[in-house]
Amino acid sequence: MPQADQAAALSATLRTVNDLACWVSEVAFAHGVPREYELRKHTYPRLKAEGLGAQAAQHTIKKVRDAYTTLKANIRAGNLGKPTSKRRRKAESTPIRFRPDAAQPYDDRCLSWQYDQQTVSIWTLDGRVKNVPFVCSPDALKVLQQYRKGESDLIERDGVFYLIATCEVPEAETYEPDGFIGVDLGIVNIATTSTGYQAAGRALNRYRQRQLALRAKLQKKRTKSAKRRLKARVRKEARHAANTNHIISKTIVTEAERTGRGLSLEELKGIRNRVRLRKPQRVALHSWAFAQLGDFIVYKAKRAGVPVVFVDPGYTSQTCAECGHVDKRNRVNQELFICRGCGVVAHADRNASHNIATRGESVWNGGRESRAPATP
Template sequence: MKLVVQVKLMPDAVQATALGATLHAVNEAANWVSAVAYEHGVPREYELREHTYAELKVRGLGAQAAQHTIKKVRDAYTTLKADTRAGNLGKRGSKRRIKAESKPVTFRPNAAHPYDDRCLSWQYDAQTVSIWTTAGRMKNVRFACSADALKMLRECRQGESDLIERDGVFYLVAVCDVPEVAPYEPDGFVGVDLGITNIATTSTGYRAAGRGLNRYRKRQLELRRKLQAKGTKSARRLLKRRNRRERRHAANQNHIISKKIVTTAERTGRGIALEDLSGIRDRVRLRKDQRTKLHSWSFHQLAAFTEYKAKRAGVPLVYVDPAYTSRQCSECGHIDRKNRVDQATFACRACGALMHADDNASHNIGRKGEVAWIAGRESRVPATP
């Protein structure tokens, strides 16, 4: 299982200057390589290397830095081609697609740059790194991270690490190959109902109330509208900064919620049943004000966080079809649209069961999880006579 660990670099003034100059140099070189690639019809990496490697060496890039710069450019064009085929840039002839295909790919001055073990070495005990820069090898560059992140780096780090700069602060993002734990045999499943008013409700009674989160999102929406109305350069800069802050806030909340769900399931010896919400934005019909609420929270990210935490803990996890989970009574199984009195209230027309609507849905999801787990483990091979 691939996980990413981000550590914060704490360089001194000389080291910070060298790191900043290095990022600017390699990305300026990447823009030149991109122009050459576009001029030659985006050749393969080996051919592109023949056109650009010697010049990159003249520009002061080391051998590995030059190789990584060429590979970064070629990967960017590969991604552009994949996005075009998938229709992510619009249909053929659309303005967005024409704009993307009519000029070379460009890189920001502080865009990330990959490092391998030849140009970056880690000293875990001292919590320092030795890293290549255009000013020479910088040694004893301190970094900070949590104890768990340091342990993961020491035991599981593999492959390349990316150097990035964000608001004048440097980070190293390392890929770790963490072994998965074999899942145990669950004693039932914890159903998780996802929603807007309550972000997540489990069949064990945990409810991540969305009242405070909705207030936060509403406040951020109003601030974005004010900044967008100004349209000035400083307003756009503040919009980018606020956007990053909002993403960090959402990711932090999703980490907290997913950790609580996985911890509860592991402690009780159960598995986790999540709703399969893929494509929900295309399936549902909503008013304009409802669309804003639906798109303002990343349920896919919450599911992804829950999934990888469950894999690390060995907790079984299944995805189930959420159809009729909000209309079906978890007590008697009766399905009726009128059972859902309002957003928060569920009252069964058949047996008279009265409960919170999200609690009822979470129990239905948990039962579907048990059925899906059993069905997935049943043998499909016909029994021999």
């Protein structure tokens, strides 16, 4: 929460370092993206001449080199498409650019925290700016005091400054689970557990449809007021979805911790590339934040000491949890499951969650250390 003069210094610093980062990126691209030490030889003198401190110059160079490392990893993983795709060719043929308000890393030499006063002292091009107040929740302040470690990132978003601090919170000791709770993830029902909890996705899906229609309406108008409203709604849908995922993941982890059981999740990595859908269904699939929900469950479980395993989701929706009979016709529709073998009738997602729980227990038992007595 900087004062006007402090905000001006922070904003000018961010724009300068990101403009210089774009220049460093051009130099790196022209020299075939050399290693960080070699790139420093080509760029460090000018960065110092432009007014950057030693640490700020080093961080700017490292930020550029890390960006190219990430780009290379994405290309290798196929995230930018095939070698002939337009997106990949563009990424490989031009230097990486940095937004004027992009994040700039700060270490403990450039940034110091005063937790009692809730202020920071931070380096800028105009010198060290002291007594800059910051705000956060009481719980976040406790985490900062106990676990903050390493670098922090300064960003500016819509005229507001944020410090993103890195905190290394130790994991709780994992207990021996008394069974597993299976979690079936979906679009109609965001999460269904084998204990009976069900997080319906109707409200979130309708919210997304309203936002999509509103964006299309505003984009079609193309007036100044419409553009202003579009800008104000940036990231609103993502924040709403993230808040929903936080609530769902906290509920699931709390139930597992309370009952002393572990969590069994589906391994859904790459599902967007595997699944083929009609065009009207693609928006729903690509808006589905299943990876974020899985990440939230995993990190909350680690803090609580709840064991988590990932299982193959194949045929979980077609397998009867009672008799194990597998048949595509068992899944009558989205909600209804009727086993062709034993005739059991169940909710389709609930049945799948029981299968996931069973597989999770098998994975856990297959991977843990044997406690059988030694053979004499």
